[in-house]
Structure formats: C-alpha cells, structure tokens
Amino acid sequence: MGPAADHYPHPHLLGIEGLTPGEITLILDRAQHYAEKNRSADKTSNILAGATVVNLFYENSTRTLTSFELAAKRLGADVINMTVGTSSVKKGETLIDTAMTLNAMNPDALVVRHGDSGAVKLLSEKVNCAVLNAGDGRHEHPTQALLDALTIRRHKGRLHRLNVAICGDIAHSRVARSNILLLNTMGSRVRLVAPPTLIPSKIDRMGVEIFHDMEQGLKDCDIVMMLRLQLERMEGSFIPSVREYFHFHGLDRAKLANAKPDALIMHPGPMNRGVEIDSEVADDVERSVIREQVEMGVAVRMAALELLVQNHRKIGGQA
Amino acid sequence: MSPAIRAKGAGKKAFINARLLDPVKKTDEAGGLLIEDDTILKSGPDITESTVSEGFEVFDLGGACLAPGLVDMRAQLREPGFEHQETIETAGKSAAIGGVTTIIALPNTDPVIDDVAGVEFIARRARKVGLAKVFVYGAVSKGIAGQEITEMGLLHQAGAVAFCDGIKTIASARLLRQALSYSTFFDGMIVQHPEEPELSKGAAMNSGELATRLGLSGVSPLAEVIQIERDLRLAEMTGGRLHFAHISTGESVEVIRKAKKRGLKVTCDTAPPYFALNENAVSDYRTFAKLSPPLRSEDDRQAIVAGLADGTIDAIASDHNPQDADSKRLPFAQAAAGAVGFETLLPMALELYHNEHMSLLDVITKLTRTPAELVRIKGAGTLEEGTAADLVIFDPDRPWKIDPYQFHSKSKNSPFDGRLTQGRVLRTLIDGREVFSEGA
Numbered sequence: 001m002g003p004a005a006d007h008y009p010h011p012h013l014l015g016i017e018g019l020t021p022g023e024i025t026l027i028l029d030r031a032q033h034y035a036e037k038n039r040s041a042d043k044t045s046n047i048l049a050g051a052t053v054v055n056l057f058y059e060n061s062t063r064t065l066t067s068f069e070l071a072a073k074r075l076g077a078d079v080i081n082m083t084v085g086t087s088s089v090k091k092g093e094t095l096i097d098t099a100m101t102l103n104a105m106n107p108d109a110l111v112v113r114h115g116d117s118g119a120v121k122l123l124s125e126k127v128n129c130a131v132l133n134a135g136d137g138r139h140e141h142p143t144q145a146l147l148d149a150l151t152i153r154r155h156k157g158r159l160h161r162l163n164v165a166i167c168g169d170i171a172h173s174r175v176a177r178s179n180i181l182l183l184n185t186m187g188s189r190v191r192l193v194a195p196p197t198l199i200p201s202k203i204d205r206m207g208v209e210i211f212h213d214m215e216q217g218l219k220d221c222d223i224v225m226m227l228r229l230q231l232e233r234m235e236g237s238f239i240p241s242v243r244e245y246f247h248f249h250g251l252d253r254a255k256l257a258n259a260k261p262d263a264l265i266m267h268p269g270p271m272n273r274g275v276e277i278d279s280e281v282a283d284d285v286e287r288s289v290i291r292e293q294v295e296m297g298v299a300v301r302m303a304a305l306e307l308l309v310q311n312h313r314k315i316g317g318q319a
Numbered sequence: 320m321s322p323a324i325r326a327k328g329a330g331k332k333a334f335i336n337a338r339l340l341d342p343v344k345k346t347d348e349a350g351g352l353l354i355e356d357d358t359i360l361k362s363g364p365d366i367t368e369s370t371v372s373e374g375f376e377v378f379d380l381g382g383a384c385l386a387p388g389l390v391d392m393r394a395q396l397r398e399p400g401f402e403h404q405e406t407i408e409t410a411g412k413s414a415a416i417g418g419v420t421t422i423i424a425l426p427n428t429d430p431v432i433d434d435v436a437g438v439e440f441i442a443r444r445a446r447k448v449g450l451a452k453v454f455v456y457g458a459v460s461k462g463i464a465g466q467e468i469t470e471m472g473l474l475h476q477a478g479a480v481a482f483c484d485g486i487k488t489i490a491s492a493r494l495l496r497q498a499l500s501y502s503t504f505f506d507g508m509i510v511q512h513p514e515e516p517e518l519s520k521g522a523a524m525n526s527g528e529l530a531t532r533l534g535l536s537g538v539s540p541l542a543e544v545i546q547i548e549r550d551l552r553l554a555e556m557t558g559g560r561l562h563f564a565h566i567s568t569g570e571s572v573e574v575i576r577k578a579k580k581r582g583l584k585v586t587c588d589t590a591p592p593y594f595a596l597n598e599n600a601v602s603d604y605r606t607f608a609k610l611s612p613p614l615r616s617e618d619d620r621q622a623i624v625a626g627l628a629d630g631t632i633d634a635i636a637s638d639h640n641p642q643d644a645d646s647k648r649l650p651f652a653q654a655a656a657g658a659v660g661f662e663t664l665l666p667m668a669l670e671l672y673h674n675e676h677m678s679l680l681d682v683i684t685k686l687t688r689t690p691a692e693l694v695r696i697k698g699a700g701t702l703e704e705g706t707a708a709d710l711v712i713f714d715p716d717r718p719w720k721i722d723p724y725q726f727h728s729k730s731k732n733s734p735f736d737g738r739l740t741q742g743r744v745l746r747t748l749i750d751g752r753e754v755f756s757e758g759a
Binding site for chain 1: 650
C-alpha cells in the first residue's frame with residue numbers, strides 16, 4: 001500500500017472508478033480518525049459549520065440516509081433530507097428540475113441516491129456543488145466500498161494481497177461493482193460466487209475470478225462478503241426459489257468452513273436472514289463484522305463530506 | 320431555399336463539369352445532365368459546355384458529384400402525433416440539406432398509419448409542404464398491436480410502398496407468416512425490426528463488459544440473429560418478400576449472407592451508427608448514442624462494414640428518429656432511443672468510401688437505386704431520361720465538423736455531435752426545383 005494522496009482532487013465522489021490508491025488511502029485515513037473520535041465522548045466538531053448538506057434520496061433507505069445525516073451533523077453542517085417517491089412516471093424530469101431547484105439554494109453538498117445507473121452523474125452535471133453518490137442503480141455505491149475497506153483494514157491491517165469472495169446477487173449490486181473496483185485498485189484478488197444467472201455478462205473483464213460453487217469459491221479466502229438478494233429488482237426467474245438459493249448459495253457454517261479460519265464475514269445490509277446468510281454466522285461475534293461496517297459507514301461519510309465540502313469551498317463553488 | 324417556385328417554369332437547366340454517379344448505368348464519370356422543368360432530359364459524358372444548346376441555364380459544378388437524390392427507406396417524421404419532435408415540414412427541410420429527396424416514413428405515428436386515410440393524410444401533407452417526396456409503410460398489424468393484420472391490399476393500393484410495425488418487432492410467428500403470405504399477391508414487402516422481444520425486454524444497451532461496468536441492462540447481440548433466423552424460415556415457407564431493417568451484428572450479416580445464397584427473397588439495410596460507431600459511444604451514459612438496436616461491439620461494426628462491402632447489406636437508411644431534449648436528458652435507462660439522421664446520412668456513408676471499403680458509386684447505389692427498387696418506387700434513385708429531376712450535388716471531400724445545433728431537424732439528438740467528417744451536400748433538387756443550395 002502506497003502513501004496517502006495529499007489532497008482529494010475531484011469535485012465529486014461519483015464512484016470508486018477513477019480514484020487512485022493514494023486517494024482511497026487519504027479518505028480511509030481521515031475516516032479512521034473519525035472512527036476513533038466517534039467512539040469518544042467528543043463526537044462532534046464544527047469543521048463544516050455553516051455548510052448545507054442536502055440528502056436527496058429517490059430510493060427508500062433508512063440506514064444509508066441516517067448514516068449520512070449523522071455524519072453531516074457530527075461535522076456541524078446543516079442537513080436537509082428529501083425523500084422523493086420513485087413511483088412518479090416523470091421522475092427523470094423531476095431529477096433535473098429538482099437538481100436545478102436545489103442548486104439555486106446554494107447547498108455545499110448534495111448526497112444523492114437514485115434507482116437508475118448514471119442518474120447521479122447526470123445530476124452532478126447540472127449543479128455547482130459537490131455531489132456524493134449514495135448509490136445509483138446497479139452502478140456504484142462508493143461510500144459502501146470505502147466503509148468495507150476501512151473495516152477490512154482495521155482487522156487485516158492491509159488492503160492488498162487479500163482474497164476476497166463477493167457472494168450472491170452480483171447482477172443487481174452496485175455494492176459489488178464498487179468493491180471490485182476498490183479491491184482491485186488496492187491490490188487484492190476478488191472472486192465472485194453466484195449462480196450463473198446472477199453473474200453479469202463479461203464481468204470477468206473487470207479482473208475477477210468467477211465461481212458458481214460456493215465451497216470452491218470460498219476456499220482459503222480472507223474475506224467473505226455477502227450481498228443482499230435483491231428480489232425487488234429481478235425481472236423474470238433469476239433463481240428458482242429462495243429455499244434453493246439458500247441451499248446452494250446461502251452462507252452457513254458448513255460452507256464457511258472452506259474459508260480461512262480467521263476469515264471475516266461482511267454484509268452491506270439489510271440482511272435477508274435465511275436467504276443469503278444464516279443467522280448463526282451473521283451474529284457470530286468472532287467472525288462477523290457486520291455491525292462494525294455500520295459504524296465505519298458514519299466515519300467514512302464524515303471523511304468524504306469533509307474532503308468534498310472543503311474542496312468546494314476552496315474553488316469558490318465552481319464545480 | 321425558394322419553395323414558392325413551382326416546377327412548371329423552372330425551365331431548362333444544364334449541369335456541366337460534374338462527376339456523374341449513375342447507379343442504373345453503373346457509371347462514375349465526368350459529364351453533365353440536362354433537365355427541363357421537372358424532368359431529366361439527358362445525362363452523360365457528352366454533355367459539356369460546348370454541347371449545351373441555347374435556352375439552357377448553365378451551372379458549372381466544377382467537378383462536384385451529381386447523383387440521384389437520396390432515397391431514405393427508414394425514417395420517422397413524427398407527424399401526426401409528435402409534432403413537438405418533428406413535422407413533415409421540418410423533416411423535409413432537414414432532408415433537403417441532407418440531399419434526401421425521397422423518404423419512406425414509418426407508420427408509428429399517432430394515429431398509426433394502419434388505414435387508407437392515414438396514407439392519404441401523409442401524401443397530402445407532403446404535397447403541401449413540397450419538399451422531399453414522402454411515401455409510407457403501412458402498419459402490418461392494426462394499431463401496431465401485433466394482433467390482427469391490417470387491410471394490406473387496400474393500403475398498398477392507396478400508396479403504402481411496403482409494410483412494417485414501426486419500431487416494434489413483429490413478434491407473433493403466425494402474424495408474420497400471414498402477412499408474408501398475404502402480401503405476395505401484390506408483391507408486397509414486410510420489413511422487420513429484428514430483435515427478439517422477450518430477450519430484449521428492459522434492455523438499455525448492448526450486453527457485455529461496458530453494460531456491466533455501467534450497471535445497465537444489456538441485450539445480447541444474439542437477440543437480433545435469433546429473430547432473423549426464425550423469420551427466414553417464415554419467408555421460405557411463404558415465399559414472401561422479407562426485409563430486415565437496421566441490422567447491427569456480425570451474426571446477422573452471416574445468416575443473411577447464407578440465406579441469400581440459398582436463394583431466399585430476403586434483403587436488409589443498416590444505418591450509419593452501426594458502421595460508424597460502436598458501443599463505446601454510450602460510455603459516460605451518453606443518451607444521444609442510445610439507439611434501437613443498440614450500438615454493438617467493434618467486431619460487429621466491422622462485420623457490418625464487410626456486409627456492406629460484399630453486398631449482403633443492400634441499402635443504407637438514415638433511421639431518422641427525432642427525439643426532443645426532454646426525452647434524452649434523462650437517466651440512461653429512462654431516456655428514449657433513437658437519433659436524427661438525414662443531415663449526417665451522406666457524410667457518414669461517404670466514410671465507407673474515404674476509408675476505402677467501397678467505391679463511391681457503390682455507396683451512392685445503396686443510398687439511391689437499391690432502396691428505391693426494394694420499395695418499388697419507379698423513377699427514384701436514377702438519372703434515366705424522363706424521370707423526375709430529383710438530384711443531389713455534393714462535394715465528397717469537403718471537411719466539416721458536425722454540429723447538431725445547426726441541423727434543420729426540429730430535434731438535435733445526434734450521436735455524431737462534434738465528429739469531423741468529409742462530404743457536404745451543395746445543392747438538392749426535387750422535380751427540378753432547388754430545395755437546398757449551400758449559402759442560400
């Protein structure tokens with residue numbers, strides 16, 4: 001792992017794609033600082049006092065929204081949450097219109113989640129504040145990959161030369177794409193483990209190994225990253241039944257035994273217990289770092305907001 | 320542009336010192352062409368300054384190309400029903416600048432062109448506008464709903480030159496079989512948009528590495544050839560004339576090449592994006608490059624070029640599909656597919672010539688004579704004596720940069736924005752009238 005970059009050079013955080021190892025390390029180092037601070041009595045600072053952060057969520061999310069809200073508040077920023085229903089037929093028009101409207105109110109940062117891949121980038125082209133992608137379609141979810149990386153680094157002490165198995169619904173997962181990009185950038189090896197219907201076409205070209213058999217896929221890996229089965233995004237029959245899915249691709253003790261004895265169990269949440277993960281392993285305090293991932297989420301988002309808003313202030317609001 | 324000038328009284332004109340491209344005689348030679356009023360009198364190498372008799376207004380073309388006006392066999396004019404995107408008048412102006420003098424319009428308007436009144440409406444509007452000659456495809460199925468066959472014979476009699484269901488695949492094997500079979504009695508042609516609908520449901524682009532990286536649903540290029548293979552069987556079974564529109568994959572070219580060898584009455588066309596661009600054009604979620612069928616891999620693009628060069632692909636059409644900015648400025652999955660094409664048709668097709676894949680005459684033939692023959696429009700795509708003086712004069716080498724905001728189409732959705740290209744239309748004539756002249 002090389003040294004951290006001395007500054008974050010981008011106006012936005014739209015994805016892991018395009019970030020250098022140094023920039024990722026910079027965010028993680030800053031997040032590590034906040035992780036420690038968040039465990040102390042003095043959790044808050046006024047580093048972003050006077051800044052306005054708008055959380056614009058086009059998809060329902062309690063966890064991510066709360067995490068971003070808390071992160072902004074701990075930095076002393078003013079936070080507004082806007083949850084926009086996805087049912088509207090003309091949601092695309094609303095996207096640009098909403099962007100223009102919000103932009104006119106001069107926020108410092110927009111945190112955006114949207115159901116369509118590329119929507120956050122589109123919005124970032126229409127505003128002159130910092131834009132943070134909180135998940136766009138199946139494309140990217142950069143803060144999730146960063147919080148996963150921070151969690152891994154805290155336990156393994158490094159992000160290179162690790163074998164990471166990402167298991168489950170890769171096809172519908174932005175978390176998987178961001179994690180593949182980040183882990184490859186940092187020098188780890190990624191394997192994908194899923195039934196063939198949940199492996200997107202030509203994903204091997206992103207530099208991953210593909211396994212359909214979970215026991216083979218988990219063999220000797222350092223990290224087991226489970227994904228939520230996104231039944232709501234599935235059109236047609238990707239899997240025959242939840243029961244069959246759990247049988248072949250759900251993480252239980254027996255399958256986990258193929259991984260290294262100290263392998264970490266991760267999940268971006270919310271978990272479908274008994275679908276992709278057995279409660280017994282999900283709640284294993286020795287192995288599961290699922291709750292720590294949530295904790296690191298706040299720290300990573302604080303770091304990202306701080307770097308972006310400070311950038312934005314430096315360049316005088318010109319994105 | 321002076322649309323007020325009527326054909327009668329346009330008088331006698333002589334175009335001399337031209338590079339004459341005649342797709343009927345199959346000649347590419349220096350020469351000239353004489354017109355009287357709305358009709359071609361004569362063309363050939365012997366028409367020069369010294370042989371032109373008195374009474375002709377003489378135009379020295381200084382070596383520019385003179386060819387039949389382009390015959391565009393696949394375009395959407397969006398009128399009636401979508402006049403905020405294009406009208407027959409704005410389409411006509413756009414076509415004139417592109418050198419297109421004959422348009423065959425798709426029937427997916429609102430209302431759909433599935434009855435005689437619809438065919439007559441378009442003909443009347445086009446006559447009134449007085450720009451490109453507009454013919455229509457009749458719908459294969461009522462309301463393009465894919466269920467019941469339209470009154471194809473009556474539509475044909477009223478002027479529908481062939482039949483298709485617009486941008487939709489004729490999915491029902493039974494419907495297509497019946498349409499192919501029924502239309503044989505008046506030598507009708509069925510045009511298919513070849514994309515297996517179940518496989519392509521919800522897809523926003525070509526499947527593969529890029530779609531996976533962008534997190535977009537992709538359709539396999541095989542969805543095209545799967546549809547073609549089924550339909551070829553139906554064509555064989557019925558003896559009907561079947562034409563595949565805008566083919567985009569190497570597999571499709573291969574299968575059609577074999578079918579032609581077997582002697583099937585099958586033809587196909589493609590559009591400039593499929594030989595001039597590949598799927599990388601949609602990187603960064605560029606919705607202006609979102610098309611249907613989607614842009615494919617570089618291997619597919621090269622196979623399309625090869626298919627054009629060896630004659631497997633019969634014609635080049637613009638696939639003109641105007642979409643307003645609001646339909647395009649959306650997240651990629653929600654954005655409308657399609658691109659305007661009239662004003663880039665000729666320069667993009669000329670790339671095939673400049674890149675030495677095809678001769679200039681072959682390129683022009685695929686833009687003029689072949690499409691006219693496919694849809695059985697006599698007197699279009701030719702320089703023959705006595706036919707209408709529908710002509711395009713162009714400089715094949717003139718470099719320019721494509722700027723959609725200069726387009727005369729009401730919509731500006733072009734995937735060729737900013738492209739440096741060669742070949743510019745200098746003048747377009749319809750029935751002897753000048754409908755476009757550079758600098759006018």
